[in-house]
Amino acid sequence: xxxxxxxxxxxxxxxxxxxxxxxxxxxxxxxxxxxxxxxxxxxxxxxxxxxxxxxxxxxxxxxxxxxxxxxxxxxxxxxxxxxxxxxxxxxxxxxxxxxxxxxxxxxxxxxxxxxxxxxxxxxxxxxxxxxxxxxxxxxxxxxxxxxxxxxxxxxxxxxxxxxxxxxxxxxxxxxxxxxxxxxxxxxxxxxxxxxxxxxxxxxxxxxxxxxxxxxxxxxxxxxxxxxxxxxxxxxxxxxxxxxxxxxxxxxxxxxxxxxxxxxxxxxxxxxxxxxxxxxxxxxxxxxxxxxxxxxxxxxxxxxxxxxxxxxxxxxxxxxxxxxxx
Numbered sequence: 619x620x621x622x623x624x625x626x627x628x629x630x631x632x633x634x635x636x637x638x639x640x641x642x643x644x645x646x647x648x649x650x651x652x653x654x655x656x657x658x659x660x661x662x663x664x665x666x667x668x669x670x671x672x673x674x675x676x677x678x679x680x681x682x683x684x685x686x687x688x689x690x691x692x693x694x695x696x697x698x699x700x701x702x703x704x705x706x707x708x709x710x711x712x713x714x715x716x717x718x719x720x721x722x723x724x725x726x727x728x729x730x731x732x733x734x735x736x737x738x739x740x741x742x743x744x745x746x747x748x749x750x751x752x753x754x755x756x757x758x759x760x761x762x763x764x765x766x767x768x769x770x771x772x773x774x775x776x777x778x779x780x781x782x783x784x785x786x787x788x789x790x791x792x793x794x795x796x797x798x799x800x801x802x803x804x805x806x807x808x809x810x811x812x813x814x815x816x817x818x819x820x821x822x823x824x825x826x827x828x829x830x831x832x833x834x835x836x837x838x839x840x841x842x843x844x845x846x847x848x849x850x851x852x853x854x855x856x857x858x859x860x861x862x863x864x865x866x867x868x869x870x871x872x873x874x875x876x877x878x879x880x881x882x883x884x885x886x887x888x889x890x891x892x893x894x895x896x897x898x899x900x901x902x903x904x905x906x907x908x909x910x911x912x913x914x915x916x917x918x919x920x921x922x923x924x925x926x927x928x929x930x931x932x933x934x935x936x937x938x939x940x941x942x943x
Contacts, residue, residue, distance in 0.1 A: 619636070619640075620632075620633075620636040620639075621633050621636035621637045621640060621653070621657070624636055625657060625661060628769070630661050630662065633657065633661070634657070634662075637650065637653065637654040637657055638654070640653075640654075641654060646678065647678070648674075648675040648676070648678040648679040648681065648684060649675070651671045651672070651674045651675035651678075651684070652671070652672060652675040652681070652683050652684035652687055654671045655667075655668045655669075655670075655671035655672040655675065655684065655687040655688070655691070656668070656683075656687050656690075658671065659687065659690060659691050659694065659729075660729050660732045660733065661732065661734065662734065663694070663733055663734060663735065663737060665691045665694045665695045665698070666691075666695075668687060668688075668690070668691035668694075669688060669691040669692065669695070672684050672685075672687040672688035672691060673688060675687075676688065685719050685720065686719070686720050686725070688716075688719055689715075689716045689717075689719035689720035690716075690720070690725075690726060690729070692712045692713075692715055692716035692719070693712075693713070693716045693723060693726060693739065693742075694737065694739050695712050696709050696712040696713045696716060696742070697737070697738040697739035697741070697742040698737075698738055698739075699712065700738065700742055701738035701741065701742075723743065723746060723748065724743070724748045724754045725754065726739060726743060727743065727748060727749075727750060727753060727754055727762060728753055728754065730743075730750070730762050730774075730778075731760075731761075731762035731763065731764070731765025731766045731769070731771075731774075732765060732769060733766075733771065733774055734771060734774075735771065735773050735774060736773045736774050736776070736777040737774075737777075740777055740778065740781055741781065744781045744782065749782070750762055750763075750778050750781055750782060750783045751763070751782065751783050751784055751787050752787065759789055759790055760789040760790050760793075761783070761787050761788075761789045761795070762778060762783065763775060763778050763779065763783045763784075763785065763787070763795045764789045764793065764794070764795045764798055766778060766795075767795035767796075767798045767799045767802075767804070767807050767811065768798045768799075768802060770802065770804050770806075770807060772806050772807055772810050775795070775807065775810060775811070776810060776814070779814045785811050785814050785815055785816040785817075786815070786816060786817050786820060788820070788822070788896055791822055791823045791824065792820075792821070792822035792823040792824075792896055792905075793822050794816065794817075794820055794822070794828070795807075795811055795816065796808065796811045796812070796816040796817075796818060796820075796828045796844075797820075797822060797826075797827070797828045797831055799811060799828075800828040800829070800831050800832040800837065800840055800841075800844060801828075801831040801832065801835055801837070803832075803835065803837045803840060805839065805840050805843070808828075808840055808843060808844070809843070812843075812847050817851065817853060817894070818844050818847040818848045818851055819848050819851055819853070819893065819894070820894060820896065820907075821893075821896075821907060821915050823917075825914075825915040827844075827848075828844050829841050829844035829845050829848060832844060853866050853867065853894065856895075857892070860925065860926070861895075861904065861922070861925065862895045862906075863925060863926070863928050863929075864892040864895075864906060864928070864932075864934075865892060865934065866892060866893070866894065867891060867892070867893075867937065867938050868891065868892050868934060868935075868936065868937055868938060869889050869890070869891055869934075869935040869936055869937070869938050870889070870890055870891075870892055870908065870932040870933065870934055870935060871887065871888070871889050871932065871933050871935050872884045872885060872886055872887060872888045872889075872890070872931065872932060873886065873930070873931055873932060873933055874886050874931065876931055882915070882916040882917045882918075884916060884918070884931065888910070889911075889935060890908040890909060890910050890916055891908060891909050891910075891938040892906065892907075892908055893907045893908060893909045893915075894906075894907050895907075902921055902922060903919055903920065903921055903922060904919070904920055904921075904922050904925055905917055905918070905919045906918045906919075906920075918931070918932075
């Protein structure tokens with residue numbers, strides 16, 4: 619449909635017109651109104667307009683999406699009043715009605731990455747103990763921060779990180795917000811993420827890091843920025859815990875040839891440097907990334923309850939010399 623096409627293309631003025639035409643052509647159908655309600659809230663942060671069209675849709679027919687859209691609009695208005703400190707009675711009434719419609723406030727995390735700007739609902743969610751770092755119930759899925767990075771929303775991304783979102787949390791296929799910003803050619807977002815602690819040396823499931831993605835898309839100023847960031851980056855000390863048994867920037871020798879359905883092929887005698895643990899889509903498994911002297915990547919993927927078996931495959935040699943880091 620035209621409205622969805624323009625929304626996907628970030629042409630929100632044309633999307634707005636298309637939604638209005640749908641409503642004019644189907645004035646007694648609730649679904650165009652419900653869809654427009656969501657668009658106004660998520661892409662425009664027009665909470666009053668979102669509430670109005672959701673109520674119009676529900677006046678025609680009671681159905682789940684319009685009810686959820688109304689609840690979300692009311693939650694956002696509650697957060698706005700909460701932040702202003704004005705009219706607490708009205709704020710409480712908004713929250714009470716929203717809770718009756720949809721009591722699961724955490725569902726809002728699924729849409730916050732698409733907001734065009736920072737909003738006090740993020741502060742309100744964190745105050746309720748809701749994490750902004752991952753989508754509820756979606757292990758290894760695209761993160762809210764990744765969505766904001768892809769959508770070129772630096773103020774929103776900055777707010778998320780201030781509230782605890784980790785710029786190194788990988789989403790689908792091991793992609794980090796920095797990788798997405800790099801391949802979008804968004805230098806402002808790349809700089810913001812680097813300044814907030816994004817690790818430019820991380821690699822996705824395909825073995826490519828942010829610099830390589832920028833280079834392959836001819837984003838050379840960004841690639842140069844990332845190359846310099848990689849040279850200067852010092853990863854915080856880590857490892858040697860039950861969940862991460864390897865030392866960062868340490869050489870390990872492979873004790874025997876092995877591979878499995880998901881891991882890379884490891885060759886006996888090969889010496890590789892442990893780089894980082896990286897989130898993996900399968901919540902039952904862990905992924906550990908190693909690098910060879912030539913920059914090649916090896917991934918050791920193991921079920922979390924078998925991490926302790928690492929010593930069967932690797933032996934620690936010592937700290938990696940600077941050129942291998």
